[in-house]
Amino acid sequence: MKGVPLKIRSTASYSGDTPGPGPIANRNEASVDSELTVLPIFLHHISGETPNPYFQSFRAIGDLENATLLLVCRLDAPTAATVRRMIVDAIAAEKSGLWGRAYVDGAHNTGGGGIGIGDQWLAEIAGQLHKVGIPAIYEDTPAIFPEGYPMTDCALYYGWYAGGVAGPFTEPDFRFVPGAIAVHIHSFSASTLRDPNSNWVAPLVSKGAAASMGNVYEPYLQLTPHLDIFNDRLLHGFTFAESAYMSIRVLSWMSVMVGDPLYRPYASWLQIDAPRDSTKSPADEWKMYHAFAVKNIIRPVSEFRALARQVASASHNCPMMEDLALMEARGGHFAEAASHLQQARTCYAQRDDILRVALEEADAWLKQNQPKRALELVRNVLRTAGDAPGAPLLRKMEQDLSVPSTSSPAKP
Known part of the structure; x- marks a missing residue:
């Protein structure tokens, strides 16, 4: 989006503006796109935010009478080639469906100040995904997915809270599946969209995501997109723009939505009479799980899992x-x-998938206080995947497990 500014810097004052008290009402910096959303409202004030009348809606914007906002998204990225690829991937994914795995990276931040709500959003997303049969890796420790983590077939990514792109996304060979949507919560995640290595939005789309969201200045967590609402609306077939603006409490603020506004990654789920393709496809296992989950989710949990196994x-x-x-x-x-x-x-054939499951399995043994079983597993996998990008994660686990436990000295 050449020539369209991204953000409006703070200034001392504007003629005719009446700033209010507090840390929100007296701020006049903003995202250009967020300011454009409120053009139909004809606001007389500049400072502060404006309540979003579309927040938590469950209706397509075209079904509303006298809609008083514009759903502004931008097609923008570090390069024009990336923007073209985002458009092409969105069109293709909408036709065939967005298939793959979701990675949800919670910070497990239950401290004060209201920031625990971010973890609640992410935990809710994991539950939403399981109901529709999208496999989800849910990381709920304070650490983010580490560098080298085998993040294969990533169609959805939600995470927080690192200041700049990190973990698997820094790997040279990492790519999202075409049409992927990726969002990382951070105050300045979209401070620039021109540098593929700065903040979060630009790196994510540069690594293959078709859409993302971010903030140009400090927005405060509650005034960023509520990711649980955003994900829910995507799964129900709404467009990227509709889902994004249904999820955000205020306008004339700090958010920017990057991607094709009309992209509907799960539109194919709503096509009941769509013709079935009998040819074998790499997406078959994802489609099968989705179909099973939708058909059987009303069963009791134990019955659902037994049948699913x-x-x-x-x-x-x-x-x-x-x-x-x-x-x-x-x-x-x-x-x-x-x-x-x-x-x-033993089912997987790809080395990175085997390595990821080995990490998960070793953790399950450790949770049962069986470190020897975990160590044996780690060493067995390292024999066959010792040169994999994620092998250092297993070696670190091996090192930790190999340290002999120290027992308290006997009392004389």
Whole structure:
């Protein structure tokens, strides 16, 4: 988007403006795009934010009478080639469906100041994804996904809270699946869209994401897009623009939405009478899990998981096996999780998938206070995948597990 400014810097005052008290109402910096959204409202003030009348809506913008906002998105990136690829990928993914795995990186930040709400959004997303059969890796420790982490087949990414791009996204060979949507919560995640290595939005789209969201200045967490609402609306077939603006509480503020506004990544789910393609496709295992989940989600949890395990095992659906195992782990059933992860590990053929499941399986053994089983597993996998990009993560685990435990000295 050449020639269109990204943000409006703070200035001492504007003629006719009446700033209010507090840290929000007296600020006059903003995202250009967010200011454009309120043009139909004819605001007389400049400082502060404006309530979003579309927040939490569940209706397409075209169905509203006298809509008083514009859903402003921008097609922007470090290079024109990236923008063209974002458009092409969005069109293709909308036709065939966005298939792959979701990675949700919670900060597990339950401290004061209201910031724990971010983790609540991300935890809710993990639940939403399981209901529709999208395999989800949910990281809920304070650490982000580390560098070298085998983040394969990434179709959705939600995370926080690092100041600049980090972890797997810094790997030279990392790529999202075409049409992917990726968002990382940070105050200045979209401070620039021209540098593929700065902040978050520009690096994410440079690595293959078709759409992202961010902030140009400090927005305060509650006034950023509520990612649980955003993800929910995407899954229900709304466009990227509709989902983004349904998720944000205020306008005339700091947010910027980057991507094709009409992109509907899950529109194909709503096509009940769509013709079925009988040819074998790499997306078949993702489609199968989605179809199973939608059909059987009303079953009791134990019945759903038992039937899902049978189906996954019979069909050799590796992502489905792994996802069911991680559900068991989140429920505290670590013995069942370890058993299912072992099955998933032997199911996968790709080295990075095997390595990721080995990390998950070792963690399940550790949660059962069986470090020897974890160490044996790690060493076995390193023998066959010692040169993989993620192998240092296993070596670090091996090193930690190899340190002999120190016992308290006997009292004389």
